[in-house]
Amino acid sequence: MQEVEDRAALQMRVDRKYIVSHETLEQLFSQLGDDFRALEIDGERLQRYDSVYFDTADLTSYKEHLQGRRKRFKCRTRLYGESACFFDLKLKGKRGETVKSRLPLSDSEHGSLTSRASAFLKRGLLAEYGSAAPAGLVPTLQTSFKRLTLIHSRKAERMTLDFGITFSSVGSGERHRMRSGHVLIETKSGSQLGTVDRLLLSLGARPLTMCSKYSLGVALANPALPTNPYRPLLRRYFNSTPVPAQPEPLPAMTATLDLVPALAA
Numbered sequence: 001m002q003e004v005e006d007r008a009a010l011q012m013r014v015d016r017k018y019i020v021s022h023e024t025l026e027q028l029f030s031q032l033g034d035d036f037r038a039l040e041i042d043g044e045r046l047q048r049y050d051s052v053y054f055d056t057a058d059l060t061s062y063k064e065h066l067q068g069r070r071k072r073f074k075c076r077t078r079l080y081g082e083s084a085c086f087f088d089l090k091l092k093g094k095r096g097e098t099v100k101s102r103l104p105l106s107d108s109e110h111g112s113l114t115s116r117a118s119a120f121l122k123r124g125l126l127a128e129y130g131s132a133a134p135a136g137l138v139p140t141l142q143t144s145f146k147r148l149t150l151i152h153s154r155k156a157e158r159m160t161l162d163f164g165i166t167f168s169s170v171g172s173g174e175r176h177r178m179r180s181g182h183v184l185i186e187t188k189s190g191s192q193l194g195t196v197d198r199l200l201l202s203l204g205a206r207p208l209t210m211c212s213k214y215s216l217g218v219a220l221a222n223p224a225l226p227t228n229p230y231r232p233l234l235r236r237y238f239n240s241t242p243v244p245a246q247p248e249p250l251p252a253m254t255a256t257l258d259l260v261p262a263l264a265a
Helices: 002-008 022-032 060-066 115-129 195-202 213-221 228-237
Strands: 012-021 036-040 047-055 073-080 084-092 098-105 138-152 158-169 175-177 182-189 262-264
Touching (some): 012 022, 012 195, 012 228, 022 182, 022 195, 060 073, 060 213, 084 115, 098 115, 138 213, 158 213, 175 213, 213 228
Parallel strands (some): 036 262
Antiparallel strands (some): 012 182, 047 073, 047 138, 073 084, 084 098, 138 158, 158 175, 158 182
16 A cells, blocks of 8 residues: 555645546547556445535635635545545645645544644645634535546556546535536646646547536535536536435446556555
């Protein structure tokens, strides 16, 4: 597991996001060669991720992302399958890079802003921005999806593929979901385009500038809010009407995913 962490941590990184069809993903896999390995934990490649995001009652964090403010943040607890839970703080660095820090939690603390997590958040904002944390943070949005992680065997690059993204509003309980047949890809590398970025560009995919899962979920759950930058993505890739609370089936292309060599954790 330490080898995986050393190779793929990339806690200070440039993230690029794409939404592509399963057909484009199959084309991408056919061109990856043997450079990438699929992270496998306990024999499983698709890991369940469940996150709860925190914001103020008037959604300050969402509005700061919508306005493109440089000094903005997101915080959440995330449960990784059945194996680990963390409080995550994501900030924007001075050059626009994502700076992520995390605090280990117990599984029972998932979805709660504990005193330790609050102190961790305050220290992070003070150190990076010289500002205090906003008061009154509450659980706002829950997201869940199944993730496949691919790690470059020689370079500090990785990519994640999120299937069946589901948003649940903590206030209303309404659920929205990405339309079937699509996957959200996030590439994580340094300031230069990585291997996957170049391949995706050759396949006609373009990085998305406004594709925060948190912001998309809040916009779906609160149609009265300003949502202009997110509307094209919402119309094209997400169900605007609530969906029933039923499990998302495994991707139909699971057999294709198994063609990538494994990297056991």
